Amino acid sequence: MNTTNLTVSPLAGALITEHFSIGQHGLEIGGLAVGDLVRQFGSPLYLYDGATLRRRYRALAAALEGFADVYFSIKANPNPHLAAIFVEEGAGLEIASGAEYLLARRAGCTPRRILFAGPGKGEAEIDLVLRQGVGEIHLEGFDEIEAIGRKVSAMGLKQDVSLRINPGRQAQGGAMRMGGKASAFGIDEELMPEAVEALKRFPGLRLKGIHLFAGTQILDAGILLEQWRYGLELAARLAELADCPLGSIDLGGGLGIPYHSGEATLDLEAIRTGLPQLRAMKAANPRLATAEMLVEPGRWLIGPAGIYVSALRSVKMSRGQRFLIADGGMHHHLAASGNLGQVIKRDYPIVAPLHLDQPVIDNTSFVGPLCTPLDTLGRQTALPELKTGDLLAVLQSGAYGLSASPVGFLSHPMPAEVLVENSLARLIRPAGTFDAPLVNMSEIPRSWSHAAQ
Ligand SMILES: Cc1ncc(COP(=O)(O)O)c(C=O)c1O
Structure with missing residues (x-):
């Protein structure tokens, strides 16, 4: 053969x-x-x-060199032995639950390199990451600003946070489109001024940056670059509203891979070619110039x-x-x-x-x-x-x-x-039953308390 x-x-x-x-x-x-x-x-x-994981991480990191840092979105595959390879290569990890936090730590990721995004974060999960340390928490709504703000104050902490923004424009071309419509994810772009005001009530929350995630399975480099350009535009608006420089701009994941005949492969060279323009746009704005840029793909890195x-x-x-x-x-x-x-x-x-x-x-x-x-x-x-x-x-x-x-x-x-x-x-x-977790879930207590109580 x-x-x-x-x-x-x-x-x-x-x-x-x-x-x-x-x-x-x-x-x-x-x-x-x-x-x-x-x-x-x-x-x-x-x-x-494992060699494919390393090769893909290196290819993406090289294409984005001098523009953005690569985080692996662990939801794409939460096996810590796989995430550990990306961590070894230099990636940070994006998580969306308390258990993913434990998996990220088990993968050897330092807390500083973990970003916690995702809607509906539970109290026990928030508690866990605040106690053990986390790079950034991405705030997805006004309730979260309030809940995490109170918790941080009660614990006497300062915590870096980003606002996840639901963009007003739809990113065309991805299989799952997350911009330009009503969404459970992030704060609507038009509510950014209110979100900035809400943050001011909690001095323990340090506004570090902005997070966007507008779609997944994007195979067209031009669409991705346009999304990133729009992300920079939104970042500039947020920095102006907050009247402070941003420390991080998370452009999301969404890089696609071909699954079906006729589908293209995402052209990394075309992405590389489009980056100088974005870099210039960022450098021209003193409030964005020193921000760390990052992307957080899952599928592209590991699929x-x-x-x-x-x-x-x-x-x-x-x-x-x-x-x-x-x-x-x-x-x-x-x-x-x-x-x-x-x-x-x-x-x-x-x-x-x-x-x-x-x-x-x-x-x-x-x-x-x-x-x-x-x-x-x-x-x-x-x-x-x-x-x-x-x-x-x-x-x-x-x-x-x-x-x-x-x-x-x-x-x-x-x-x-x-x-x-x-x-x-x-x-x-190991093969086995579906209830054999790879981390100790008792670290995330199950509890219920009602707001009205
Ligand atoms: C916030 C966030 N970041 C990153 C990803 C990873 O997306 P992808 O695997 O398409 O790169 C997702 C996927 O849903 C997500 O919700």
């Missing part, structure tokens, strides 16, 4: 060439045969290549590094249609089933790792073991003749995979997660 006679889709072929290798026994990740890894760790299984592998349990014909029924499905990979917010359900790149050069049969359905037609990972997919025990691999599965899936549904065991680095495979989450 080699890359010249593959029968996989053009996108899968391009991804294999860029991120994987092909050996005597088919697809390899980090130089190890996928078949051997499944034999060793069982199926289903998530596999990640291509991971694959989800399952084994065939049954091959069945029904009224002329071939069904491949595997031991894994949407309970481990909701996004690949098209049920994580996708408007149109289209297949992720799927390959049979042991049969990459075999003639394919079109119109195959690749489904999981759940009793619902939603549990379909491949629709009308071209896949070779396969039999029970053969493997199927979903590429581009490193982001929003396991942790974004209904792992308890039908109570199948959790898949293991394995990290391959330097030709060694390391179990980074």
